[in-house]
Amino acid sequence: MTAPALMLDIACYGCATIGGAALVAFGLRRWHLAAALGRTATIAAPVLFAAASVVGFVVAERSGVDPTMKATALSKGISEILNCAAFTLVATFPGAIIWRAARRRARATTRPR
Numbered sequence: 001m002t003a004p005a006l007m008l009d010i011a012c013y014g015c016a017t018i019g020g021a022a023l024v025a026f027g028l029r030r031w032h033l034a035a036a037l038g039r040t041a042t043i044a045a046p047v048l049f050a051a052a053s054v055v056g057f058v059v060a061e062r063s064g065v066d067p068t069m070k071a072t073a074l075s076k077g078i079s080e081i082l083n084c085a086a087f088t089l090v091a092t093f094p095g096a097i098i099w100r101a102a103r104r105r106a107r108a109t110t111r112p113r
């Protein structure tokens with residue numbers, strides 16, 4: 001595993017952790033924090049997925065001239081994309097729902113009556 005791939009793996013798991021933290025903040029009725037964390041997870045996850053996909057496929061392109069080495073590198077890249085980067089997309093959808101609901105509740109609590 002290359003250093004950029006390892007850094008992207010850590011960032012992908014961090015994004016999923018932020019999605020979980022948004023869920024906890026929503027459960028604790030911290031609307032502004034939940035909205036901020038949900039927004040972060042919603043925006044960062046597709047960006048990290050795209051970056052991890054590029055890294056996964058670029059590593060396969062640059063691995064030696066031997067076709068078997070390219071096939072092995074490509075299979076490892078696809079495995080990384082499916083195992084780690086797709087995990088970030090799981091954080092996108094709940095993050096978007098939490099972002100919307102927390103923004104609505106935060107606006108309702110700060111409106112003058």
